[in-house]
Amino acid sequence: xxxxxxxxxxxxxxxxxxxxxxxxxxxxxxxxxxxxxxxxxxxxxxxxxxxxxxxxxxxxxxxxxxxxxxxxxxxxxxxxxxxxxxxxxxxxxxxxxxxxxxxxxxxxxxxxxxxxxxxxxxxxxxxxxxxxxxxxxxxxxxxxxxxxxxxxxxxxxxxxxxxxxxxxxxxxxxxxxxxxxxxxxxxxxxxxxxxxxx
Numbered sequence: 316x317x318x319x320x321x322x323x324x325x326x327x328x329x330x331x332x333x334x335x336x337x338x339x340x341x342x343x344x345x346x347x348x349x350x351x352x353x354x355x356x357x358x359x360x361x362x363x364x365x366x367x368x369x370x371x372x373x374x375x376x377x378x379x380x381x382x383x384x385x386x387x388x389x390x391x392x393x394x395x396x397x398x399x400x401x402x403x404x405x406x407x408x409x410x411x412x413x414x415x416x417x418x419x420x421x422x423x424x425x426x427x428x429x430x431x432x433x434x435x436x437x438x439x440x441x442x443x444x445x446x447x448x449x450x451x452x453x454x455x456x457x458x459x460x461x462x463x464x465x466x467x468x469x470x471x472x473x474x475x476x477x478x479x480x481x482x483x484x485x486x487x488x489x490x491x492x493x494x495x496x497x498x499x500x501x502x503x504x505x506x507x508x509x510x511x512x513x
Contacts (some may be wrong), residue, residue, distance in 0.1 A: 318490065319446055320453035320485030322493025326424055327457030330398070330417075335508070336483045337406025348408065355407025359400050366396035371399070372412075373419045380422035381473060383444040386431055394423035412503060419456045425450015448478050449485035454466040456486040457493035458501040 341351045363370040376393060379385050383391070400417040429446025432439060448469055456465035466482045493500075503513045 316441070316509060317482035317488045319425060319432065321448055321488040321492050323421060323424055323450055323483065323485075324457045324481070324489035325496070327454055327489065327493045328421075328497045328500070330420065330502060331458060331497060333398075334400050334501065335407050336502055337402045338408075338505075341407050346383040351407040352409045355409045358403040358407075359409075360397050362400040362403075366392060368393055369397045369400045372415045374415065376419050377415070377422055378446045380419070380426055381444055381451065383447070385425075385426070387427065390423045390426050394420055394427075397423075401496040412417070413459070414455065417458055417501075418451045421454025422447045423452035424454065443484045445475075445478055445481055448473060448475070449481045452482055453485045455488035458487035460490065460500040460502075462486055462490045488508050 326336040341348075344351070344354075359370075368376055376385075376397075380390065388448050395489075397416060397419050401420075403413070404411050405413075426443055428450065429441055429443040432441045432446070433443060452465040452469035455468075456462050459465070466479075466486045469482050469486075470479060499513065507513055
């Protein structure tokens with residue numbers, strides 16, 4: 316679980332860079348910023364038409380990931396489309412959250428990496444549901460740098476004592492990897508880009 320979460324620490328860097336890349340791309344458009352959210356809304360609507368599970372907050376998706384109710388192909392589709400939809404939505408200036416999308420993406424990536432670990436080394440005893448839980452909390456811990464809050468949130472949401480040790484190790488690994496390779500969190504990057512010292 317620590318190795319899975321360390322990889323998710325690297326994923327936090329990619330996710331953060333992608334969000335701000337999309338934001339920069341919108342700034343380069345030859346139209347007024349007033350129209351950016353409308354363009355973002357069209358993109359989110361198109362993605363939602365193709366993959367309806369990407370619409371809304373996504374708590375059902377999170378529950379399904381942690382309960383192990385989604386097949387691997389469904390997880391891949393959900394995570395891919397949710398990431399595109401979320402990145403365009405935030406990048407276009409549309410107000411939106413980071414918690415639920417990060418939890419969905421992290422849970423999906425954790426489940427995928429957990430499935431790979433189970434296939435590669437079945438004797439390790441990796442549980443795909445715990446891998447999804449660790450992934451969910453680890454991606455949020457790495458992206459937001461809220462280490463303890465991520466662990467407590469994941470435990471409080473599931474109340475599964477078997478998840479405490481994997482959550483502790485996983486969130487710490489993701490936090491450390493993210494801190495080593497990314498100076499700012501997903502929450503502070505925009506402020507820093509505006510010239511404010513954090």
